[in-house]
Amino acid sequence: MSEINPSSLAEQSVGIVAAQTAHFEQPLCLKSGAILPQFDLVYETYGQLNADKSNAVLICHALSGTHHVAGKYNADDKYPGWWDNLVGPNKPLDTNKFFVIGVNNLGGCSGSTGPASINPQTHQPWGSQFPVLTVEDWVNSQSLLADYLGIQQLAAVVGGSLGGMQALQWTIAYPERVRHALVIASAPNLTAQNMAFNEVARQAIITDPEFHGGDYYAHGVVPRRGLRIARMLGHITYLSDDAMGAKFGRKLKDTIRYSFDAEFEMESYLRYQGDKFAGEFDANTYLRMTRALDYYDPALPFDGNLSQALDKVCAQFLLVSFTSDWRFSPARSHEIVKALLDNELTVSYAEVTAAHGHDAFLMPDPHYHAILRNYLHNIKVGEPS
């Protein structure tokens, strides 16, 4: 095992990709007690599954992520998948070596069964009747996808933020099915402050007159204003004060006009991000994603003792946090590290010096990517098929 020279081989794109859909006829029992009678999971894969199926890596997405992790659907797409800087030939998560799976979580709005899907019992969109999902439910559904793809054991599960919670949950729920967990910018549960941001975001959506209790599809409207404010708030918390200062400072677009228009560049950025998001994302999905974040707390059945919660875990871990991330601070990653150490598990933990706040986990910082590259390089897989 050795360090590898990142410049030795040119990084490439996975190229043109296409999503696939796995349909599951069996009912899925959810943590809430609700049952999804049937469901679809939309997913993408990159690279080739090897002969002994030992090279599969699952990427779990965060709040607004999708199955579209890397590559483009069309050559003229403006942007590639959301973690394209990580995934591809000779990239840190090298698709020459690994078979990488991106999946849209249940309750999502990018193709997997979610609140906007048709409820087979009513032939109407689920809307408010779509169940509240948990991280545990997502991981259970992802394990069914692994079955569907014929993969008994994943070489690794990788996730940042809410995705990191799913990676952690995989090692708890399916200890024998995960060899490595890469838990990035995550936490073993949310703090009160962190949940408070989610509550404000949800209130913005729920109190939007066009929310209609979650059944806005029937009214032909969407609660854009609420979703827009929720996203603006989220963006503030994903960035550090320093990053916002460096990016916008107090810069004006033009001049002070003594109005409430977007006069500062920061304001027009937030408005742009909010508008863009409100045009593509589903408000009911946003409510459920934030709720899943709030509810995740694997230590809860053990009186808050995370070490006991990880008692059955046998995966090897890489944890990464970022110094300027105040929404999922390094101290929260340390809690996971401590619980892993208490269980004498194999774990490395890096605290990356970065200015971008929570968003840093999506940035191609050279040291951060060297960490992921070298860790993934050391994961042993069988021969290519």
Place this chain on the structure above:
Amino acid sequence: MSVNIAEFRHDFAIIAGWLPFGGKVLDLGCGDGALLEYLKSSLEIRGYGVEKDDANWLACMSKGINVIQMDLEAGLSDFEDQSFDTVILSQTLQAVHNTEGIVREMLRIGREVIVTFPNFGYWRHRAQSLQGRMPVSKNLPYQWYDTPNVHLCTIYDFDQFCINCNINVKERLVLTANQPVTFMPNLMGSLAMYRLESMPKK
């Protein structure tokens, strides 16, 4: 910073001799992981390192060594009481600010503690001091203005420290140029190696 294993093999070998086979070992300020790698291959230890420097951390992780990135002076609360067979502080003591606090933390976490440090009482250091210069040597390679070392001490000083702090010295070995020194170790010894434990309760 790369460590040439061949150069340090003797102190590594002595440390290995103080560890149980397959033991659980924590190396504080583990550098590029050379010691843990050596102990893993020779004794099949279950090792963890603590390192704050990015490049060193990456070197450890790339060797397949468990390494936690943190400043050991910021506290070691990630580690439970008596959860390791041995906690090692190899040639780092002199760069630590809260010396007593760190040694106490090591004794809390480990059943045994190994501390090694450059002996400031070594005659070459004394000779340079007498010449009116701050000592520079193989074990103290820094100039006064760029040294990370803040708490240099002699073997005599550390013996007194252990007495004052009620720490039991199980073994002490002194090396110069990789050779053991028994005659006037505080004068003739360049590297001091201590095997410590909490004083047994009466």
